Amino acid sequence: MRIYSIGLIRKAFTRTMGTALLTGLFLILSPLANAAETPFIWWPEADYDPAVPTLEQVVGHETGTKISWHAQIVAYFRALEAYAPDRVKLFSYGKTWEGRELIYAAITSPANMARLDDIRAGMKALADPRVTDAARARTLTGDLPAIVWLAYSVHGNEISPSDAAMQTAYHLLAARGDDRVAGMLDNTVVIINPLQNPDGRDRFIHRFETTLGLEPDSDPLSAEHNEPWPNGRTNHYLFDMNRDWIILTQPETRGHVAALQDWYPQVFVDLHEMGGNSTYYFAPEAVPYNPHLAQNQRDSLFLFGRTNAKWFDRFGFDYFTRDIFDAFYPGYGASWPAYYGAISMTYEQASSRGLLFRRNDGSEFDYRSTVRQHFVASLATIETTATNRQKLLDDFYDFQVTAIEEGRNDRTQRTYLFPGTRDRAGTRKLMGILAEQGIEISRAEAEFRACGQSYPAGTHVIDTAQPRKRMIRTLLDRQIDMEADFVRIQEARRARDLPHDIYDVTGWSLPVMFNVDMETCGRPVTTGLVPVTMDRIATGTLSNPEASVAFLSPWGDMAAGRLLAAALRAELTVKTHDEGFNHQGRVWPAGTLIFDVADNAADLGATLTALAAETGAEIVGVSSSWVDSGKDFGSRAVRTVPRIRVAMAWDDPTSSYAAGNTRFVLERQIGYPVTAIRTDALKTADLTRYHVLILPGEGFGGSYMDTLGETGAATLKDWVRRGGVLVGTHTALRYLTHEKIKLLSTARENQPRGDEAAGTSGDEKSRVAATIINSRDDMRALLTPATELPDSLPGVLVHANVDGDHWLGAGVAPTLSVLARGRDIYAPVAMDKARTVAWFAGADDLLASGYIWQENREQMAYKPFALVESAGRGYVIGFTQDPTVRAYLDGLNVILANAVFRGAAHARPVR
Ligand SMILES: [Zn+2]
Structure with missing residues (x-):
C-alpha cells in the first residue's frame, strides 16, 4: 500500500536522524530515494494556508515521519494557540505522576471563541433540566x-x-479547500485532548528510538x-x-473526568x-450493550458510523464495525461519558x-498512513457532529429529562442509602469518587427512617431523581445483566469448546468492590438531608491528647491502614492487638493499633493529632491500660509492628499490571514505600534486609518457574525460614505450589470429570487399541483431553468468607468481595499444612456481581482464597485471586495490609 510514501518515510527518516554524509550515502544506495518527492496527500482538496505553523516548522519533522514526543505535542498546540488565539484556546487539566502536563485544546470559529464561557455555561444549563425548562432549552439548543x-x-x-x-x-485552522471546515467551526467546538497518557508514550518513544538503525525496519521481529x-x-504505575474511569485512581483519568x-x-x-x-x-459497538444506555444514544452510533464509512469508502480504507469492542463495561474512556448523556465511541x-510495519501477508504500511486514517475519522466525526448539531443537543437535554423522570418514577430503587457504620473510611472514599463523577449526594443530619428501616445520622443518601440516574444505576447496582441472547451464544460456544466473546469483567458494582453497606428504598427521603461535596478522605480525630498511657486506633478500614503506614514512616513504635478487647466500656476490634506513651517521644499526642488529620483515622487517648475483658496490652496477643522493608518482584515474568497495581495500592492508597526488584535478581539475591516480599501474578512473558526455578525457590525458602514473609497473589501461586517448589501446600485443580473421559488409550507404542464409537457423545468424550483446567472466567465478583480469629483476618469484614478471573482454582489444604483464612462462599452464595459459568461456581465453592503457611521463622501467604486488580477492590485492602504488616509482626527473624 502506497509504496511512494514508504520511500518518503525512509528518506525523511534519514534526513532527520542522520548526518549529511549519511544522507548522501543513503541517496546513493537507495533506489526508493530517487523517486520524485510526491507530497503526501492528507486531504485531496485541501490547500493549506502557509501562514499556519506546521509541525515541521515547530518541532522539526513532518507529520507522520516521526513519532512525536509529549513535549513536541504540547509545543505544537502552544504554537497554534499563539498563531490563532481567536480560534484556539489551550487548557491544562493536571500533571502525570512523572510531572508531564496534561492539556486539551478547544478549536472553534472566532464568533464561538468570543463567547466560549457562555457556551460552557449553556452546556451546564442543558445538563440540568431542574434549572433549565424546556422553553429555555429550546432557545439554547437552537x-x-x-x-x-x-x-x-x-x-x-x-x-x-x-x-x-x-x-x-x-487542518481545522489551515485547510482552505475542504469546504466542510467552516461549517464544522461554526457548528461545533472541537476539543482535542491530544495525549491522555504522556508517561506511557514517552516511555514507548524512548525505547523505540533507542532501537533504530540506518533506516526504519518493518520486520515485526x-x-x-x-x-x-x-x-x-x-x-x-502501570x-x-x-x-479506570469509574474508579478514578489515576491523576490522568481524574483530571480528564473533571474536565469533561x-x-x-x-x-x-x-x-x-x-x-x-x-x-x-x-x-x-459490538453487543452486549449496557442496559442503562438510552435508545437515542444507541441510534446515534449509526449516524457516526455511516459518515465515517462514507469517507473510508472514498479513500479505499478497510474498516469493520459491530465486532469485538462492546459497550457493556462503563469504565472505558469510550463508555463513561455515555452515562452523563454523550454519544461515546471507540x-x-x-x-x-513504529515507522513501518510488515503485515503477515508481506504488505507494508507506514506510520503516516495510520495517522491519516485517524485524521480522516476525526474529521468525519466533527462533520457528523456539525451536521447533526441540533439533534445532538436536543438528545442531550432529553437524556437528562428522562433520567430524572425515570428516577422519580422508580418505586423500587428511588434512593440508595449508605449507613457507613462498618468501614467508615471506605464509604467516605466511595462517596468522594461518586461526587467526582457528578453524582449528587446528601447526608442525614439526624437519625431517620426509610422503607421501615432506621438509619443513623451521617448516612449518605443518593436520590436517583437527578440527571446522573443512569450512571448511579450502572455504578451502584449489584447486578447488571448482559443481553440474554448474547449470554446464550456464549454458553453455546463454550459447549462446543470455542472461546467466549466477553471483552472484559462482567461485574464492577462499586459498593460490592468497596464492600460497604448499601440499601435501596423505593421512596424518596424528604427530610433532614443536606447536600454535600466531599474529598475522598475525611479529617480524622484524636480525643484526649494528654493521655498518659496509650493511644488506640480501631483497625478495620483504610484510615487505620494509612495511620499505621504513616506512623511507621514517622518512626513511631506501634503495637497491634490481634484479638480485640473491651476497654472502659468500648469494644475494640481485633487488630486495634496501640501507641504506648512510654515507648514513644514526648510529643506523641501532637504527632498523632497531625497523623489523624491526614489519614482520616480515629484515635483515642487512654490513661489506663486495664482491659475489662480480653487480653492485656502486655500479653502475647499484642505484637510490635516492625519498621518493615517491603520488596516486590518487578519485570518479566511478573504481570506489569499486577506489579504496578500492587505497588500503587501499597504506596498511594496505604502510603508505604515498596522496593521493586527485577525478578531474575531474586533468584540469588540476599534479601536479609527485607521483611516482606510480594510476588504478583504472572504476565504473558514466561513464568516464575522459568525465571526463578528451583534455585530461586531455595533462596526464597531460606529467607522465609529465617523470618521473611512471602506474599504471592493469583497466578504467582502456580510457582509457589509447583510440585518441585512447594512453598505453599496446595495445588491447582483440574476440571472435575465423570468417568466418561476414561477411554483414551495409554499405549505408548505407535499402535493403539481399537475403539467402537456408538454416538456423537461418545466421540466427544474421546476427543476431550484427559485433564483440562476449568474454563477461564472473564471477571466476576464473588464472595469469600473470613476467619476473623486468625491474625490475617484481624479486623477484616466477615464477607469479602473478590474479583475472580482466569482458571486457577486451588485445592483445599489440611490445617496441619496451612491455614485457610479466607475461602470462597458456597455455590448458592458465591456470586456477588456479574456472570459466572455454572461449573466454575460449583467448583470454586469453599475453595481457598487466602492461605497462610508457617515455615521456620517466617510465613508464606497466598491469595488465589489478585487482591489489588486495577486498585479497585478497596474492600480487600485490610486483609492485604494484614498480610504485609501483621505478617511481618508475627514473623520472628533474628537480626
Ligand atoms: Zn487502546
Whole structure:
C-alpha cells in the first residue's frame, strides 16, 4: 500500500536522524530515494494556508515521519494557540505522576471563541433540566454549537492517534479547500485532548528510538517492534487507564473526568490502536450493550458510523464495525461519558508500532498512513457532529429529562442509602469518587427512617431523581445483566469448546468492590438531608491528647491502614492487638493499633493529632491500660509492628499490571514505600534486609518457574525460614505450589470429570487399541483431553468468607468481595499444612456481581482464597485471586495490609 510514501518515510527518516554524509550515502544506495518527492496527500482538496505553523516548522519533522514526543505535542498546540488565539484556546487539566502536563485544546470559529464561557455555561444549563425548562432549552439548543471531544492515545504505545490529533487541529485552522471546515467551526467546538497518557508514550518513544538503525525496519521481529517490560501502554504505575474511569485512581483519568464535566461534550471519541494485521474499527459497538444506555444514544452510533464509512469508502480504507469492542463495561474512556448523556465511541487503527510495519501477508504500511486514517475519522466525526448539531443537543437535554423522570418514577430503587457504620473510611472514599463523577449526594443530619428501616445520622443518601440516574444505576447496582441472547451464544460456544466473546469483567458494582453497606428504598427521603461535596478522605480525630498511657486506633478500614503506614514512616513504635478487647466500656476490634506513651517521644499526642488529620483515622487517648475483658496490652496477643522493608518482584515474568497495581495500592492508597526488584535478581539475591516480599501474578512473558526455578525457590525458602514473609497473589501461586517448589501446600485443580473421559488409550507404542464409537457423545468424550483446567472466567465478583480469629483476618469484614478471573482454582489444604483464612462462599452464595459459568461456581465453592503457611521463622501467604486488580477492590485492602504488616509482626527473624 502506497509504496511512494514508504520511500518518503525512509528518506525523511534519514534526513532527520542522520548526518549529511549519511544522507548522501543513503541517496546513493537507495533506489526508493530517487523517486520524485510526491507530497503526501492528507486531504485531496485541501490547500493549506502557509501562514499556519506546521509541525515541521515547530518541532522539526513532518507529520507522520516521526513519532512525536509529549513535549513536541504540547509545543505544537502552544504554537497554534499563539498563531490563532481567536480560534484556539489551550487548557491544562493536571500533571502525570512523572510531572508531564496534561492539556486539551478547544478549536472553534472566532464568533464561538468570543463567547466560549457562555457556551460552557449553556452546556451546564442543558445538563440540568431542574434549572433549565424546556422553553429555555429550546432557545439554547437552537443557538449553541455542539461540543465534540476527541481524546487520543490513552494507551501510550498506541501512537498514531496523537499525531492525528495535531494534523486534525492543523487542518481545522489551515485547510482552505475542504469546504466542510467552516461549517464544522461554526457548528461545533472541537476539543482535542491530544495525549491522555504522556508517561506511557514517552516511555514507548524512548525505547523505540533507542532501537533504530540506518533506516526504519518493518520486520515485526525487529527490536523496533518489540517492547521490553513494562511496555508503553500503561501510565507510570502501570495502569490500563482505559479501565479506570469509574474508579478514578489515576491523576490522568481524574483530571480528564473533571474536565469533561466542565464542558459536557455531546460527542466523545477515544482513539486507539490495535494489532498491525487488522484494519480500522469504528462505531457502532459490538453487543452486549449496557442496559442503562438510552435508545437515542444507541441510534446515534449509526449516524457516526455511516459518515465515517462514507469517507473510508472514498479513500479505499478497510474498516469493520459491530465486532469485538462492546459497550457493556462503563469504565472505558469510550463508555463513561455515555452515562452523563454523550454519544461515546471507540476508534481503533491497526498499528505500525513504529515507522513501518510488515503485515503477515508481506504488505507494508507506514506510520503516516495510520495517522491519516485517524485524521480522516476525526474529521468525519466533527462533520457528523456539525451536521447533526441540533439533534445532538436536543438528545442531550432529553437524556437528562428522562433520567430524572425515570428516577422519580422508580418505586423500587428511588434512593440508595449508605449507613457507613462498618468501614467508615471506605464509604467516605466511595462517596468522594461518586461526587467526582457528578453524582449528587446528601447526608442525614439526624437519625431517620426509610422503607421501615432506621438509619443513623451521617448516612449518605443518593436520590436517583437527578440527571446522573443512569450512571448511579450502572455504578451502584449489584447486578447488571448482559443481553440474554448474547449470554446464550456464549454458553453455546463454550459447549462446543470455542472461546467466549466477553471483552472484559462482567461485574464492577462499586459498593460490592468497596464492600460497604448499601440499601435501596423505593421512596424518596424528604427530610433532614443536606447536600454535600466531599474529598475522598475525611479529617480524622484524636480525643484526649494528654493521655498518659496509650493511644488506640480501631483497625478495620483504610484510615487505620494509612495511620499505621504513616506512623511507621514517622518512626513511631506501634503495637497491634490481634484479638480485640473491651476497654472502659468500648469494644475494640481485633487488630486495634496501640501507641504506648512510654515507648514513644514526648510529643506523641501532637504527632498523632497531625497523623489523624491526614489519614482520616480515629484515635483515642487512654490513661489506663486495664482491659475489662480480653487480653492485656502486655500479653502475647499484642505484637510490635516492625519498621518493615517491603520488596516486590518487578519485570518479566511478573504481570506489569499486577506489579504496578500492587505497588500503587501499597504506596498511594496505604502510603508505604515498596522496593521493586527485577525478578531474575531474586533468584540469588540476599534479601536479609527485607521483611516482606510480594510476588504478583504472572504476565504473558514466561513464568516464575522459568525465571526463578528451583534455585530461586531455595533462596526464597531460606529467607522465609529465617523470618521473611512471602506474599504471592493469583497466578504467582502456580510457582509457589509447583510440585518441585512447594512453598505453599496446595495445588491447582483440574476440571472435575465423570468417568466418561476414561477411554483414551495409554499405549505408548505407535499402535493403539481399537475403539467402537456408538454416538456423537461418545466421540466427544474421546476427543476431550484427559485433564483440562476449568474454563477461564472473564471477571466476576464473588464472595469469600473470613476467619476473623486468625491474625490475617484481624479486623477484616466477615464477607469479602473478590474479583475472580482466569482458571486457577486451588485445592483445599489440611490445617496441619496451612491455614485457610479466607475461602470462597458456597455455590448458592458465591456470586456477588456479574456472570459466572455454572461449573466454575460449583467448583470454586469453599475453595481457598487466602492461605497462610508457617515455615521456620517466617510465613508464606497466598491469595488465589489478585487482591489489588486495577486498585479497585478497596474492600480487600485490610486483609492485604494484614498480610504485609501483621505478617511481618508475627514473623520472628533474628537480626
Ligand atoms: Zn487502546
